[in-house]
Amino acid sequence: MNLSDHIALAALAAGKEILKVYENEFTVAYKTDQSPLTLADSKSHDIITQYLEQTPYPVLSEEGRDIPFEERSTWPYYWLVDPLDGTKEFVTRTGEFTVNIALIHQGKPVLGAVYTPVKKWLYIGSEGEGAWKLELQDHQLPENWKEAGQRLPLKLDQERSYTVVGSRSHKSKETDAFIAKLEKKHGQLNFVSMGSSLKICLVVEGTADIYPRLAPTMEWDTAAGDAVARSAGYQVVQYENGDPLLYNKENLLNPWFIVQR
Structure with a gap:
């Protein structure tokens, strides 16, 4: 097997x-x-x-x-x-x-x-x-x-509004500010609240355009979704420098990151 x-x-x-x-x-x-x-x-x-x-x-x-x-x-x-x-x-x-x-x-x-x-x-x-x-x-x-x-990614309706997926239970003022900038750029946004690593998967499948995570996560929260994303040609990148997330660091806390199409 x-x-x-x-x-x-x-x-x-x-x-x-x-x-x-x-x-x-x-x-x-x-x-x-x-x-x-x-x-x-x-x-x-x-x-x-x-x-x-x-x-x-x-x-x-x-x-x-x-x-x-x-x-x-x-x-x-x-x-x-x-x-x-x-x-x-x-x-x-x-x-x-x-x-x-x-x-x-x-x-x-x-x-x-x-x-x-x-x-x-x-x-x-x-x-x-x-x-x-x-x-x-x-x-x-x-x-x-x-x-x-x-x-993945799925062939979905690309005529929909620009869609942001975010956490149902972990919001931050930094995330709100980031979304406000997206609204200025893209106009009226569609916002989807979702829990767990499903947020990464929704971007990868094409249901959402971006997932900004400007709040704490641990390596085990993201690794599986990150593997799915990379395998589909997407990237889960650090907010500060655009580099991919790294795993097995001494400190298992992730930096802020962005997942986008």
């Missing part, structure tokens, strides 16, 4: 387990930074780890992040995982949360899967091969998923 199939199956299995928690009553704990944590986070982490331990590469997950830089800096390849991206969306039941799995090589995401269990959308991107979106009827991966899926 190739790695694209493997991480897709891992993401789908994790998504099914997440929904078992989501569809019932659950309790919410809080980390030291006050971000929410649920049983779904840990269950998803366990399932994905079981899949990825079958590969030759080590795993760095949001739910297992305490690996010293001295150790992980020696990794040429490793998996970077967010078992449940958008826990706030999970808690408020918007359905806009994702499972994110990415393979990083020398600071660059080269393979990624983003799965949203409620919507059953699966995005997969592989360097040198391309990127796809699958709209699944259930949580099963079709055998011929590249033929069953839609190649």
